[in-house]
Amino acid sequence: MAVEDKHISYRIYLVAFAMFLMAVAIVFKLTNIQWVQGDFYRNKAKEKTVKEFEIKANKGNIYSSDGSLLATSIPNYEIRFDAFVPKSELFQSTVDSLADSLAYLLGKPSNYYERALRKARATNNRYFLIARGLSYTDYVKIKGFPLFKEGANKGGIIVKPEPVREYPIGRIAERTIGYERMKPDSTPDGKGIEWAYRKYLNGKDGKILKQKIAKGQWKPIRDFNEIDPIDGYDVISTIDVFIQDIAHHALLKQLEEYEAEHGCVVVMETKTGHIKAISNLGRLSDGTYNETLNYAITEAHDPGSTFKLVDLMSVLEDKVADTSTVFDARGGVITYFGKNVVDSHKGMGRVSLGHGFEVSSNTVMVQSVYNNYKNNPSKFIKHIEDWGLDKKIGLELKGEATPIIPKPGQARWSKISLPWMAFGYGITITPMQTLTFYNSVANNGVMVKPQLVSEIKKWNTTIKKFDTQVMNPRVCSPETLKKVRAILENVVKRGTAKSLYTKEFPMAGKTGTAQMGYGSKTGSGMYYASSFVGYFPANKPQYTCIVMVHRPNTAHNNYYGADVAGPVFKRIAQKIFTDAPSTNTIRKIDRKIPKQESDYASYTTYSHKRENTIPNVKGMSGMDAIALLENLGIRVKIKGLGKVKKQSLQAGQNIAKNTTIVLELS
Numbered sequence: 001m002a003v004e005d006k007h008i009s010y011r012i013y014l015v016a017f018a019m020f021l022m023a024v025a026i027v028f029k030l031t032n033i034q035w036v037q038g039d040f041y042r043n044k045a046k047e048k049t050v051k052e053f054e055i056k057a058n059k060g061n062i063y064s065s066d067g068s069l070l071a072t073s074i075p076n077y078e079i080r081f082d083a084f085v086p087k088s089e090l091f092q093s094t095v096d097s098l099a100d101s102l103a104y105l106l107g108k109p110s111n112y113y114e115r116a117l118r119k120a121r122a123t124n125n126r127y128f129l130i131a132r133g134l135s136y137t138d139y140v141k142i143k144g145f146p147l148f149k150e151g152a153n154k155g156g157i158i159v160k161p162e163p164v165r166e167y168p169i170g171r172i173a174e175r176t177i178g179y180e181r182m183k184p185d186s187t188p189d190g191k192g193i194e195w196a197y198r199k200y201l202n203g204k205d206g207k208i209l210k211q212k213i214a215k216g217q218w219k220p221i222r223d224f225n226e227i228d229p230i231d232g233y234d235v236i237s238t239i240d241v242f243i244q245d246i247a248h249h250a251l252l253k254q255l256e257e258y259e260a261e262h263g264c265v266v267v268m269e270t271k272t273g274h275i276k277a278i279s280n281l282g283r284l285s286d287g288t289y290n291e292t293l294n295y296a297i298t299e300a301h302d303p304g305s306t307f308k309l310v311d312l313m314s315v316l317e318d319k320v321a322d323t324s325t326v327f328d329a330r331g332g333v334i335t336y337f338g339k340n341v342v343d344s345h346k347g348m349g350r351v352s353l354g355h356g357f358e359v360s361s362n363t364v365m366v367q368s369v370y371n372n373y374k375n376n377p378s379k380f381i382k383h384i385e386d387w388g389l390d391k392k393i394g395l396e397l398k399g400e401a402t403p404i405i406p407k408p409g410q411a412r413w414s415k416i417s418l419p420w421m422a423f424g425y426g427i428t429i430t431p432m433q434t435l436t437f438y439n440s441v442a443n444n445g446v447m448v449k450p451q452l453v454s455e456i457k458k459w460n461t462t463i464k465k466f467d468t469q470v471m472n473p474r475v476c477s478p479e480t481l482k483k484v485r486a487i488l489e490n491v492v493k494r495g496t497a498k499s500l501y502t503k504e505f506p507m508a509g510k511t512g513t514a515q516m517g518y519g520s521k522t523g524s525g526m527y528y529a530s531s532f533v534g535y536f537p538a539n540k541p542q543y544t545c546i547v548m549v550h551r552p553n554t555a556h557n558n559y560y561g562a563d564v565a566g567p568v569f570k571r572i573a574q575k576i577f578t579d580a581p582s583t584n585t586i587r588k589i590d591r592k593i594p595k596q597e598s599d600y601a602s603y604t605t606y607s608h609k610r611e612n613t614i615p616n617v618k619g620m621s622g623m624d625a626i627a628l629l630e631n632l633g634i635r636v637k638i639k640g641l642g643k644v645k646k647q648s649l650q651a652g653q654n655i656a657k658n659t660t661i662v663l664e665l666s
Contacts (some may be wrong), residue, residue, distance in 0.1 A: 051211050057203030058163045060232035062177060064616045065274070065454065068241040069168045070177050071194065077139040078132040083120035085156035086147060091121060101145040103278055105138060107133055127158070140622065144665075172248050173239060174291040176278045176397070192294070193237060193452060196396040200456045200463070203232030234457045237273035243267055243576060247277035250571040254549060255281055258564055261527075261551035265568060266435050266450075267576075270541045273439070273448035277572075295548065300401035301412075304514025305360045305561070306533050307424035309438065311369050312357050312487070314383040316480040320372040321632040323354030323483050327364045334363045341366050341620040344513065344553035346559070354487050356525050357386040357554035358495030360511060362423040364480055369422035377418045381407050387431055387437055387475055387654065393450060403429040424514060432511040434533055437545040438509070440475045441484055442535035447472035459631075489538045497532065497562045500570045507573055508541075509534015516550070527551040530564035533620045536573040544567055545574065557655050614661070617644050622665045629661060640665035 031270075038409040062071040083091075099114035120128040134142070139159070142148060148157040156316035158620065173459065178192025206229030251265045262282035269276055282292035293299065315321040315365070332346030339361050348361060356364025384390055390405040405427050420426040432450055449469040456464040476484070488508040492501050496511040512531035533546040547565040558564065615640045617625040626642050629636050632655060639662065648662035 012580075022486055036500050041235075042472060049130050050209060051505065052207050052209055053214070054207065056251075057164055057205050057229035058231040059165065059203060060201045060234040062201070062237055064239045064241045064244075065276070066235055066240055066242065070173070070237060070239065070241075071165060073163040074166050075136055075139075076132075076162050078162065078163045079130040079134065079139070079142055080158040080160070081117070081120060081128040081130055082126045082152075082156040082158055083117070084114060084124045084126050086150070086154065090147065090150070090154070098148065102130065105141055110270060115403075117584040122419070130386050135435045137623075140638065143638070147413040149636060149639060153533060165548075168285070169241060171291055173244055173278060175294040176275075193235060194396060195398055196534055197235050197280045197340055197453060199454070201232040204230040206230075233463055233615045234459075235453055236455045236457060238269070238272075238276060238452055238454050239278070240276040243394055244277040244279070244570075246575045246638075247572050248281075250280040250568045250575070251279050251281055251547070251549075252289055252451045253571075254564065254568050255283070258549065258552035260549045260553070260564075262292070262295060263547070263549040264299075264431055265547045265572070266296050266432060266573060268435055268439055268450060268544045270439055270442045270446075270535060270544050273436075273451045274454065275450055275452050276464070276543065278452075292491055294397065294549075295400065296431045297395060297397055298399040298401050300430050301516060301529065302425050302635075303423040303434055303553050304529065304531065305362075306510050306531055307427070307429075308360065308365045308422070308436075309358060309363045309441070309484070309488075309510060310389070312353070312386070313423050313476050313484055315353070315378055316483060317383070317476050318372070318379070321368050322339040322353060323487060325353045325355060326367070327353060328366045329361055329363045332363060333362075334366065336366075336370070337415045339416055339420075340466065341419060341423065354483075354490070355488055358490050358630065359498045366419045366422040368420045369488060373418060377408050381405065382419075386472070387440075388471055389433055389437060393430075393433060393471075395432070395450065395452070397452065400432075401428075401430050403427070403433060405429075413530065419635065424512070431531075431546050434531075435544060435546040437475075438535065439531045439548070440472065440652075441481065441488065442508075442541035444468060445474050445476055445478070445481050447475050448562035450543060480507070485575070488534065492538070493533070496560075497534075497566050499562055500566050501527055502570075503576075504576060505536070505577070506538035507536045507570070508538035509569065511566060513561045528554065528559040530559055530561040531568045531664075532561050532565040534569060537577075539600050543573070545572055555586075587660050613654055614653050614659075616648075616650045617647055617663065620644050625663055633659075635660040642666040 001344065010604060015656070058073040058075065059071075061069060061073070061311045061599075064070055096118050097112060099110045099112075099117060102108075102113045103110040106171045108395055113301050118126070119125075120393040130142070139161075143157070147155045152158065167174070174192075177194045178194025178196075195354075203417075207227040245617055247265045247267055251263055254260070254262050257368070259284070260279075265277070266275060267277040268274065278294075278296055280291055280293060280295045281289040282295075283289055284292070293313075316323070328350050329343065330344035331349055332339045343362050345359070348359075349364075351359075351361065351364060353364065353368055358366075369380060378394075380594065381390075384405055390403055392398075392400050392402055404412075405411045406414075406421065417426055435445065436450055449471050451466060451468065455462050475481075485508065488510060491497050491510055494501075496510060500507060509532055512533070514531070516527050516529050528551065530549045533544075533545060535541040535544040539581070547568040549564045549568075552559050553562050557595075582595035614634075615628060616630060621643055626638070627638050634655060637660060642665045644663050645666045647661070
């Protein structure tokens with residue numbers, strides 16, 4: 001019996017010892033968690049309940065050269081309610097008046113909101129949706145409503161701002177301005193100014209701490225941000241809304257009339273290279289037209305007869321022919337290596353080079369090039385290279401097409417390359433390149449780079465200015481330039497574009513009618529592209545313009561550049577100068593008025609003295625007061641609606657760092 005008791009005692013001691021070891025292990029583990037790994041586990045817990053979220057910065061605005069808004073960010077607000085936060089007494093005393101206020105602003109009956117708020121309270125809904133897509137004005141009103149005016153920590157209001165990009169002029173010039181239609185991979189779908197200047201426009205996102213309140217639901221911990229977002233800079237484009245509107249509708253009218261597939265028009269300021277208008281319209285499946293692609297920049301194609309200016313300038317510069325040099329047009333047909341070069345109007349015999357250009361004779365222009373460069377085609381190609389037509393312009397916009405110019409020694413070079421090139425085939429360049437080349441003639445031989453943005457601004461301060469870039473200071477001699485300009489003017493006076501001529505308004509330019517898919521075996525892919533490129537007024541050029549119309553309906557029996565593209569050019573040119581807003585002359589504008597001078601001096605002195613002090617905003621509207629104070633770096637909280645009746649900081653005291661002012665509005 002004693003032996004059995006002894007065995008029982010041993011087992012009890014063994015169990016006790018095991019329990020003691022377990023207790024020691026537990027204490028050790030708890031100590032290790034609390035003191036050794038405590039920070040690690042606390043941070044893990046915090047990550048699951050408290051998280052840092054990005055606050056999207058407002059993108060900068062895009063303005064036209066005349067100050068019109070082309071793109072802007074408008075804040076939209078989503079308002080939610082944490083029904084768990086307000087104390088019972090506060091909720092019960094304010095829920096009726098809050099429901100009335102919401103009904104007045106949002107349009108649904110008061111009892112609807114009261115039931116919804118009480119249900120949210122009963123179910124401890126911590127993320128109840130009140131409204132979304134609110135404007136800033138409505139957001140300010142809601143913040144002043146009963147209960148909500150107590151803020152996030154007492155009133156339970158949750159505010160989620162979301163900037164929305166708006167385009168005030170609609171879809172005009174959409175492909176150039178760009179847009180924020182998002183692809184599935186969340187990248188901006190657009191290649192315009194929005195994308196090219198995103199480093200200036202996008203600003204810097206802020207940070208805010210939020211606490212998890214339910215599955216997938218987070219609410220801000222504080223009423224202020226950890227890091228405030230910094231708004232983006234404004235971009236000032238070269239687009240002129242008045243000229244853009246003229247160009248867009250002139251092109252649209254012609255595309256509709258000829259049932260064309262697509263087209264583009266670009267208007268450039270001659271001296272500066274500033275693009276004042278750019279329209280790219282393509283036909284949709286329903287027959288309407290919209291900005292589908294930026295054809296002026298991304299589409300390289302055979303230029304056709306507009307390329308003949310390269311021929312003319314080359315032979316004049318090399319002095320291998322003159323405008324009076326006579327060529328035999330041979331009735332409008334000439335053969336090279338078994339391939340015919342044909343004029344659109346047959347029957348011509350011996351004509352001068354100048355007249356051959358004016359009437360766009362393929363046979364004359366091809367002979368002028370082939371006869372003089374067949375033994376040394378590289379000399380002709382060198383002119384093309386010097387004028388930059390063999391490479392991209394280097395525009396900031398995404399998607400600029402690469403030109404193709406065959407050169408001796410390359411696989412694409414053949415016996416017919418030189419004659420075919422002379423009338424604009426077997427090569428591809430963009431409409432913007434053609435425009436840039438013609439603009440150099442209008443600009444007294446100076447080739448400038450096309451420009452879509454003139455400066456970057458922060459409010460009224462210029463951050464970066466984009467000056468005119470000279471690509472080639474002299475494309476040809478003054479003698480060549482004088483002759484070329486006279487012939488381009490004659491194209492309109494008596495050549496292929498004589499239907500555009502008006503005595504009162506001189507214009508100069510060149511027509512083009514190109515067969516796309518020229519030389520294809522089946523011919524099924526062939527269609528016409530009509531073009532006109534020139535400048536106006538011809539005697540003192542201010543603007544250069546190119547018009548391209550692809551695949552006009554040949555049922556009209558008219559697809560020539562002068563008839564399809566030319567009228568668009570003429571309409572734009574005349575409307576710019578005849579429909580431009582008149583400016584009244586103000587006499588004695590420099591006369592000084594003593595009272596005005598005295599008031600201005602007093603204001604300037606006061607503003608300089610007060611620039612680092614709290615201003616007096618009593619009597620100002622809430623919106624104006626917010627703008628003024630935030631520009632001084634002061635954080636603003638408002639109560640109520642209307643005008644400022646009281647400010648928490650007295651006018652005249654110094655502005656300290658991170659100053660916050662509370663405004664009470666009437």
